[in-house]
Amino acid sequence: MAAIEKRIGESIYHQIDQLTNEISALQTQHREDISPKYGLTDAKYREYGRHDLYQLAEALIADNPSQFARYIVWQRSMLKGHQVPDFFVELQLQTEQIVLTKSLPENYQPIILRFLQSARDALGEPDTPYTSSLPVNNSIGKLAAEYTQILLTGDRAVAADLIMNAIKNQMKIRDIYVGVFKPALYEVGRMWQAGLITVAHEHFFTAATQFIMSELYPQIHKNVIKNGRVAVAACVAGELHEVGLRMCADLLELAGWQTFYLGANTPVMSITEITREKKAQLLIVSMCLPINGTELRELITTARSQLGGKVKIIIGGYSISADPVYAASFGADAAATDAGEVAAIADRLLGS
Ligand code: B12
Known part of the structure; x- marks a missing residue:
């Protein structure tokens, strides 16, 4: 982690409200052209500006x-899906550049410009079509496609039957989690990003999947031999994506662990307190969005100082999977891309 880049990132965090206000104010002059056409409200401008700053x-x-x-490339694709033209992203980058170079010390400027330029260079690349990645060439892929299609039509009971039948036919819970639910939810994310479905469709799909996971839960404890080990599973404050974490907790239980699954949005102190209270040997944390990176760093630092090195920390989640260099920057004991790996990694860290 380079020292000056880190200092600049921290300065942006410290001034985030003021910087967001300035970016938003500067964009006001362009709003008359953009807003009525594309339905961008003041709140939306502020949200996008703030998100960009967190990501930067x-x-x-x-x-x-x-x-x-x-x-930034994701943002362009998402806005395109919502009928906002590409120039809006360029306008955001321009106003961010003006405000950041004006508000931050001069010696920070070349670095900020380098980061903004790398985004512009990426925007210069042709937009790769973000097509469905649902695997349909094997039986589990076909099941994932069928599950997705059923839930998109809104039939939770039929989707639940489909999964329960697969279990009756000896399909493993682990395969259903990572081979069916995960690609199905990624597909739903893609469809939302492309403007093909609404937030309501996505919420229904996720809630229905969590409902079916609850129905599967009793199956997890059939024939499991407990290994006497304890894990705490949490998402840091601000992180609302909890399904991946829940899969990890369930799969650890399937491997004999006792887990304390805390779910989304948990404050650092609560996570470290319960880890101590339950005498857990393992803390697993899921982070989907980089905007929650500061909380994750704080959690790892606090856990190290309060619990010592004996409690092993494994991190995972969408943004962690996307970039191993970024994943390594948090200083956890391990990072993983898939819930299916968590029990094996825990064994490696703690000795099986
Ligand atoms: C459902 C969903 C939501 C729900 C979450 C509800 C819930 N109860 O969890 C809600 C509505 C809250 C939501 C909100 C938002 N979302 Co959302 N969401 C999704 C969606 C469609 C599915 C998430 C999911 O469950 N995936 C399935 C799980 C199984 O996958 P996973 O988390 O990656 O986990 C796997 C691995 O990463 C790993 N893993 C995960 N954690 C861990 C931990 C450990 C220790 C280990 C070992 C492994 C591991 O194991 C899992 C299985 O292999 C995704 C699409 C996607 N690609 O995931 C978008 C997505 C993540 N969301 C996105 C966005 C932008 C948002 C919002 C910012 C939208 C907005 N403007 O409001 C907000 C942010 C909210 C916040 N503050 O967190 C974007 C992120 C894009 C990006 N590049 O940053 C995505 C990718 C959609 C898209 N294609 O554009 N979202």
């Missing part, structure tokens, strides 16, 4: 310009 700060702290570039 995180990329700076991790000294990883391509992370910011990837986010």
